[in-house]
Amino acid sequence: MVVAMALPRRCVVWFGRPAGAERDELEHSGWPVRVADVQASGVGARNGDVVVALADLRQGDDATLQAMEGMVAEHPGVPWIALVSPETPAHEPRVTSILRDCMAVFTSPIDLPRLRDALDRLGQGGVPARSKPDMPGLVGSSQAMQALRTSLRKYAPVDLPVLITGETGTGKEVAARAVHQLSPRAGRPFVAINCGALPSNLVQSELFGHERGAFTGATTRRIGHIESACGGTVFLDEIGDLPLDAQTNLLRFLQEGTIVRVGSSQSLRADVRVLAATHVDMEKAVAAGRFRQDLYYRLNVLRVQIPALREREGDVELLAQHFLDGFREHHDCHARAFNVAARRALREFPWPGNVRELVNRVQRAAVVADDTLIGVGDLDLPVRPGRSPVAGLDRARVSAERDALVACLRETRFNVSECARRLGIARVTVYRLCKKHGLALDELAQAAR
Structure with missing residues (x-):
């Protein structure tokens, strides 16, 4: 979009409708305000100009939002400041997208001294650090997601098993990775295993490893998934599909912290935290005899239910x-x-x-x-x-x-x-x-x- 007149060396390009007092205060502090013309393209800045864009989201009308999106796309190097109010439609995806590109956000009524300080920092090349979300994959502002994030933050530092339940496609592995990243084990391996995809005759070998000659085709020693995650976290997805014999060995590992490779009699200690997930109703699976009750109790120490999208x-x-x-x-x-x-x-x-x-x-x-x-x-x-x-x-x-x-x-x-x-x-x-x-x-x- 084109601003109505050429920009001076320091200028705030204001997307919205500034109040007279806001405009006068900024101009008095050395930051002339130019209201953006939302009908055209380009900011009209000359080389050497210091331009800061101000996204006035207090009204959030469609034409202004469209103009902001255009400038964000065309001028990625221009720093942004946002003004919001309680009425700002923050749940609107376009508003959220614009806020994500802002270096600072001010609420209405505006604290003008703080706004001047932020402008001066941006004008001098200083960009306030934007905090990164600690759970980047768990996007959402609904009450259900806020409650989920609260639970994950509580559970992450505690070195106990977590059972993650929810419908298919809700993001159970994303939640498991968030627990790992927020835990003291974050710098160690995160190994995800889809139990439902493991061949029934190789489940034990995949989980616990095997020795050379343990069975036909075992020409070398193999380290299992649990052992490879030593010091970190193993995520057992679709745990409800794990065969009963593998459930027995998994229970032993959870009780004693040791594993035995197939074809060996030597116990190996494995320092691994176990996170498990399933879309199966575990209580019904236990009642039907498809899942060991004692293993269920071992896994169900801490429990998280991932909400369905609806x-x-x-x-x-x-x-x-x-x-x-x-x-x-x-x-x-x-x-x-x-x-x-x-x-x-x-x-x-x-x-x-x-x-x-x-x-x-x-x-x-x-x-x-x-x-x-x-x-x-x-x-x-x-x-x-x-x-x-x-x-x-x-x-x-x-x-x-x-x-x-x-x-x-x-x-x-x-x-x-x-x-x-x-x-x-x-x-x-x-x-x-x-x-x-x-x-x-x-x-x-x-x-x-």
Whole structure:
């Protein structure tokens, strides 16, 4: 977007509507304020200028959010400060994405002296350190996720077994890795084993290892998964599928802290913490005789239930944007966010496959989407009967059309013929669309240099 006039050497580019007192105070302290024009592109800064962008999220209107997203993408080196209020829609994925790029966040009413200090630090090249989340894989702000993170932090330092339960695809291994990373064993190995995928005739060997000649084909000694995790953590996924004979040896290990390789009679001490996970109802498995009761009690010392995605109110959109951002970091795609109908469909879908299904649908949508905003069709999600996916989307459609046109022009270095070919339209249509959206080709090309 283009700022209304040339920027001085120190300037705050304000996205939103500053109050007169806020503007006067900053200008008096040597930080002139320029309100961003959300209709165009580029910050208009000259070489040597010190520019700080200020994201005024107190109103959080769609046009301002779109302008901020554009500047974040086009000018990754510009530092950001955010202003928020209790009414700021922090659960909105686009707002969360912008906040993630901010170096400092101030709440309303603004502490102007602190804001001036932050601006001065940024102007001098000092960037306040942003704390990294201690559980980067567990994304979500719902009460269910907050309670889960609280439990994991309590359990991590205690060197006891943890049984992690939950439906398939909820992220049980992610939770196990978080426990390991927060524990004193974080610098040691984390070994994940899918018990359900182990061949029945090799389960003992895979878990505990074997000696040379222990059975046909055992030509060398093999270290088992538990022994290889010595000093660290072993994660037994789908523990409910472990055969009964292997359950016996696992119980001995949990009781005595020792293992015996197949084909050997020598006990070996293994300093390993055991985390286990299953989607099976363990109480029913014990009652049916499929799982040893004494082993169940040994594993079920500390217990964590991972919530299903449908139980995580408000997290679906946040997760979808998180997965889309992660996909865009490694793949070239047009999609940058989700349109109104897609976000509604994300909220209303029951997600039987949980987070794993959401990841798959988002990645597919990122590949097939032709616009910058992913739609319901790209996600291949059903629409609730009686509700039209296109109702009220005129503004979103116009915005997506403009974004796609600008992106294609930049990719083709503003070659109108090549842009038309890629979009599958005539050259005259490109010029017509530029006029419709108020895009000046010469100015866009110059700003991109």
